[in-house]
Amino acid sequence: MSFSDTLNELVQFSEAELHDILNHFTMKSVSKNEILVKQGEICKYLYFVEQGMGRSYYLNDNQKEITQWFFGTGKFMSSADSFFQKKPSLYYLEVLEDSVLFLISKENLERLFSKYPKMEKLGRLVITEMLTNVFNKLNAIQFQTARERYDYMLAEFPDIAYQVPLGHIASYLGMAQETLSRIRSQDSIN
Amino acid sequence: MSFSDTLNELVQFSEAELHDILNHFTMKSVSKNEILVKQGEICKYLYFVEQGMGRSYYLNDNQKEITQWFFGTGKFMSSADSFFQKKPSLYYLEVLEDSVLFLISKENLERLFSKYPKMEKLGRLVITEMLTNVFNKLNAIQFQTARERYDYMLAEFPDIAYQVPLGHIASYLGMAQETLSRIRSQDSIN
DNA sequence: CGCCGAGTTGAACTGAATCAAGAAACGTGG
DNA sequence: CCACGTTTCTTGATTCAGTTCAACTCGGCG
Numbered sequence: 246m247s248f249s250d251t252l253n254e255l256v257q258f259s260e261a262e263l264h265d266i267l268n269h270f271t272m273k274s275v276s277k278n279e280i281l282v283k284q285g286e287i288c289k290y291l292y293f294v295e296q297g298m299g300r301s302y303y304l305n306d307n308q309k310e311i312t313q314w315f316f317g318t319g320k321f322m323s324s325a326d327s328f329f330q331k332k333p334s335l336y337y338l339e340v341l342e343d344s345v346l347f348l349i350s351k352e353n354l355e356r357l358f359s360k361y362p363k364m365e366k367l368g369r370l371v372i373t374e375m376l377t378n379v380f381n382k383l384n385a386i387q388f389q390t391a392r393e394r395y396d397y398m399l400a401e402f403p404d405i406a407y408q409v410p411l412g413h414i415a416s417y418l419g420m421a422q423e424t425l426s427r428i429r430s431q432d433s434i435n
Numbered sequence: 436m437s438f439s440d441t442l443n444e445l446v447q448f449s450e451a452e453l454h455d456i457l458n459h460f461t462m463k464s465v466s467k468n469e470i471l472v473k474q475g476e477i478c479k480y481l482y483f484v485e486q487g488m489g490r491s492y493y494l495n496d497n498q499k500e501i502t503q504w505f506f507g508t509g510k511f512m513s514s515a516d517s518f519f520q521k522k523p524s525l526y527y528l529e530v531l532e533d534s535v536l537f538l539i540s541k542e543n544l545e546r547l548f549s550k551y552p553k554m555e556k557l558g559r560l561v562i563t564e565m566l567t568n569v570f571n572k573l574n575a576i577q578f579q580t581a582r583e584r585y586d587y588m589l590a591e592f593p594d595i596a597y598q599v600p601l602g603h604i605a606s607y608l609g610m611a612q613e614t615l616s617r618i619r620s621q622d623s624i625n
Numbered sequence: 626c627g628c629c630g631a632g633t634t635g636a637a638c639t640g641a642a643t644c645a646a647g648a649a650a651c652g653t654g655g
Numbered sequence: 656c657c658a659c660g661t662t663t664c665t666t667g668a669t670t671c672a673g674t675t676c677a678a679c680t681c682g683g684c685g
Contacts, residue, residue: 330560372566379570387609419578424641613674613675614674
């Protein structure tokens with residue numbers, strides 16, 4: 246779903262409003278494996294994934310990359326805490342394949358918020374949806390077997406599950422890469 | 436920290452503004468074990484815990500209560516998704532000891548939002564803080580041992596850790612009650 | 626006094642991690 | 656377009672943290 250469709254689905258805008266809103270965003274094409282934000286930097290933009298996908302991740306004590314979240318086509322992507330509060334980001338933001346993004350700075354977003362109160366509603370919708378999704382993942386991680394967690398992943402990110410390196414998914418699901426590999430091999434038997 | 440102090444810390448308000456804002460809230464005293472919202476109901480209010488503590492929980496497949504979150508003194512408490520989108524709540528909201536709450540309906544909150552743009556900022560602060568906290572818990576649950584998770588709990592909710600039934604904490608941390616009991620008994624040896 | 630829920634302790638079991646080694650896929654430069 | 660090196664994935668063997676099941680203790684309350 247395109248950016249303007251997404252906006253319109255969440256909140257009703259007029260043609261003119263939509264046009265003006267889109268003008269506050271910048272379109273950007275980025276190529277596979279490009280890093281948008283590094284750990285420790287301020288996340289200066291909020292991104293909308295028009296086409297492609299990305300992920301956020303951090304390095305654990307053993308310098309191993311841990312995927313924190315995936316952002317598929319049609320989703321907003323950012324290091325929320327860093328973006329909204331201008332704090333150093335705890336996470337890397339990386340693009341996983343050639344992608345097209347719409348980005349907006351905090352200042353421009355604030356401008357939109359004050360110009361269009363409806364945008365505030367949109368902001369709340371996006372962030373409460375995120376909160377719900379994180380709680381869902383938490384429940385999955387906390388009480389389900391490795392097998393069930395993988396099924397959760399397939400349901401939540403069907404488009405992503407087969408297109409990114411196994412290790413990214415394993416760390417996202419909180420299991421060893423070997424475990425995920427075994428689960429997948431069981432699947433393909435049937 | 437009292438409600439007005441909390442408001443003032445997050446966003447600067449004038450005396451008059453603060454007074455008006457407080458007037459949109461209702462104070463309510465509730466007693467231990469009172470249920471504010473049941474699973475399946477709409478969460479009609481956003482609560483601020485002036486004094487006391489509460490938790491959200493759900494029933495798993497075996498009808499066992501799983502604590503989703505604790506809300507200590509000075510925190511906002513609600514079933515966010517249900518409150519903001521008027522959907523049936525996936526969680527129970529329960530008060531864990533005699534408490535004093537300030538509550539506000541969605542309509543009144545919207546009124547505050549349009550009257551005081553600064554309130555929108557406050558809303559974003561509160562919800563991004565929540566998001567950060569949930570991500571932190573997720574990281575703790577995903578990659579830490581039972582022992583470390585308990586330490587995380589002590590750090591995150593020091594006031595709560597010793598005042599609520601063991602089972603509530605165990606389910607919050609995603610471990611068996613027996614495991615938590617053993618961890619605690621090791622602590623008290625030293 | 627006796628009951629009941631909450632917490633503790635023990636023993637056996639198990640899902641998944643870890644360690645280790647090899648196979649496959651990928652991309653980069655010659 | 657092939658060859659080589661690197662990264663990613665698979666498979667096996669072993670180990671262990673934490674679950675489960677079961678029995679027992681403790682403290683509060685009718």
